[in-house]
Amino acid sequence: MDFTSERRLDDGVLEREFTLGEIPGILWTPGSTSEPAPLILLGHPGGLGKMYPRLVARAQRSAAQGFAAATIELPGSGDRPRSAAAEQARADLRRALEAGEPVSDEIVDALILPLVDQAVPEWRATLDALLALPEIGGPVGYAGGVIAIGVRLAVVEPRIAAAGLFAGSFVPRSMFEEARQVTIPLHVLLQWDDEGNDRQAALDLFDAFGSKEKTLHANMGGHTGVPQFAGEDAAGFFARHLK
Amino acid sequence: MDFTSERRLDDGVLEREFTLGEIPGILWTPGSTSEPAPLILLGHPGGLGKMYPRLVARAQRSAAQGFAAATIELPGSGDRPRSAAAEQARADLRRALEAGEPVSDEIVDALILPLVDQAVPEWRATLDALLALPEIGGPVGYAGGVIAIGVRLAVVEPRIAAAGLFAGSFVPRSMFEEARQVTIPLHVLLQWDDEGNDRQAALDLFDAFGSKEKTLHANMGGHTGVPQFAGEDAAGFFARHLK
Numbered sequence: 001m002d003f004t005s006e007r008r009l010d011d012g013v014l015e016r017e018f019t020l021g022e023i024p025g026i027l028w029t030p031g032s033t034s035e036p037a038p039l040i041l042l043g044h045p046g047g048l049g050k051m052y053p054r055l056v057a058r059a060q061r062s063a064a065q066g067f068a069a070a071t072i073e074l075p076g077s078g079d080r081p082r083s084a085a086a087e088q089a090r091a092d093l094r095r096a097l098e099a100g101e102p103v104s105d106e107i108v109d110a111l112i113l114p115l116v117d118q119a120v121p122e123w124r125a126t127l128d129a130l131l132a133l134p135e136i137g138g139p140v141g142y143a144g145g146v147i148a149i150g151v152r153l154a155v156v157e158p159r160i161a162a163a164g165l166f167a168g169s170f171v172p173r174s175m176f177e178e179a180r181q182v183t184i185p186l187h188v189l190l191q192w193d194d195e196g197n198d199r200q201a202a203l204d205l206f207d208a209f210g211s212k213e214k215t216l217h218a219n220m221g222g223h224t225g226v227p228q229f230a231g232e233d234a235a236g237f238f239a240r241h242l243k
Numbered sequence: 244m245d246f247t248s249e250r251r252l253d254d255g256v257l258e259r260e261f262t263l264g265e266i267p268g269i270l271w272t273p274g275s276t277s278e279p280a281p282l283i284l285l286g287h288p289g290g291l292g293k294m295y296p297r298l299v300a301r302a303q304r305s306a307a308q309g310f311a312a313a314t315i316e317l318p319g320s321g322d323r324p325r326s327a328a329a330e331q332a333r334a335d336l337r338r339a340l341e342a343g344e345p346v347s348d349e350i351v352d353a354l355i356l357p358l359v360d361q362a363v364p365e366w367r368a369t370l371d372a373l374l375a376l377p378e379i380g381g382p383v384g385y386a387g388g389v390i391a392i393g394v395r396l397a398v399v400e401p402r403i404a405a406a407g408l409f410a411g412s413f414v415p416r417s418m419f420e421e422a423r424q425v426t427i428p429l430h431v432l433l434q435w436d437d438e439g440n441d442r443q444a445a446l447d448l449f450d451a452f453g454s455k456e457k458t459l460h461a462n463m464g465g466h467t468g469v470p471q472f473a474g475e476d477a478a479g480f481f482a483r484h485l486k
Contacts, residue, residue: 214462214463215462217458217459218459227456236476
């Protein structure tokens with residue numbers, strides 16, 4: 001992990017850009033830390049530049065609670081190389097949505113499964129590197145989308161103690177079997193009136209999770225209109241489980 | 244409204260039992276109040292005696308936030324006279340549940356609709372009396388079950404500014420039309436694994452509400468196992484809307 005830039009935000013949070021091999025990422029740590037901070041991995045749909053304003057806001061809210069936060073670029077997004085198959089799947093998805101057709105399982109699988117297969121080991125390698133830093137401790141949470149990445153991470157990565165998942169993207173059918181294997185506490189956010197999202201699939205996925213503690217928060221406001229109080233509720237969830 | 248008893252709880256909250264005509268009720272006010280307190284009406288499934296431990300806990304949590312809280316006995320519950328029709332509906336319900344049969348719309352209508360028709364005017368009369376007390380101000384919230392009572396109150400009673408509803412009881416089909424007329428902010432609590440409750444009906448009802456701000460919180464723990472953090476989230480909802 002190589003740090004490539006460093007700056008202090010207004011609230012004292014230290015923001016450092018890094019690269020891990022070819023993967024760019026950002027780490028935020030609280031301004032004043034006496035002991036290693038618990039860590040929240042910030043998931044997002046890809047495109048660090050475009051997502052930056054929302055990510056830094058989430059990181060600053062986490063830092064105010066004493067958490068470090070980190071994110072990495074997704075495979076095939078931002079400045080990372082595109083894969084022909086993923087580009088084809090995105091084009092197929094766009095075509096289906098524009099034609100008002102249902103999005104087939106084939107399109108969802110082609111879009112999401114290779115992404116999960118590639119992104120999850122990258123997140124785990126990032127976690128190795130972050131937990132080697134003296135200012136970062138455990139436990140670790142995962143927060144955000146892509147929900148299928150969060151599900152896989154929750155199953156395969158024992159260092160993740162709790163996950164706040166955003167049910168705002170497509171979920172391959174095969175992920176429902178993985179969802180049953182999830183046992184960590186979950187906080188699932190669903191935008192009820194998110195027209196680009198399959199609400200019933202999100203409810204089915206929530207039902208499938210094996211976790212004894214799982215909470216679904218559904219709100220209005222469309223895909224990007226998550227209300228501020230929903231962020232506060234999610235912060236309470238992580239405060240309960242990562243401290 | 245006649246006060247029949249008065250005592251101070253450990254945390255300084257003043258608990259007063261009252262009667263309004265034939266209806267018994269309880270009013271809780273914060274220990275230290277400089278100005279009139281906003282009021283939360285505590286809904287419950289009937290049986291003040293049996294429900295008291297949970298009601299007083301909710302009232303004390305509300306009082307800690309500066310809210311007064313009040314509840315009344317439901318028609319046909321506790322020491323109030325039974326109606327033959329309601330007793331018949333309860334017996335029919337019990338029989339259906341014990342036989343593992345689906346609960347018919349007829350049973351739900353017979354059980355809930357007369358209860359709503361009688362309880363809602365009683366709540367409104369109670370509200371008149373409470374708001375005449377100098378220590379109680381507005382705005383007013385309704386919190387709890389029976390959800391059909393909360394829906395009707397939200398439609399017909401303009402003094403109710405926000406409602407936290409517990410989706411844990413049967414909902415007559417005709418209430419879905421009323422739900423569409425609700426416009427106040429709503430916070431709906433659903434116990435996801437509540438075997439005695441129709442989860443799909445609860446989700447359909449949430450979908451039907453006309454409110455621009457509506458939030459659904461689903462948790463595990465069975466009908467009576469609402470987790471403590473769910474109470475804290477609901478408290479945050481009322482703090483946002485009644486202050």
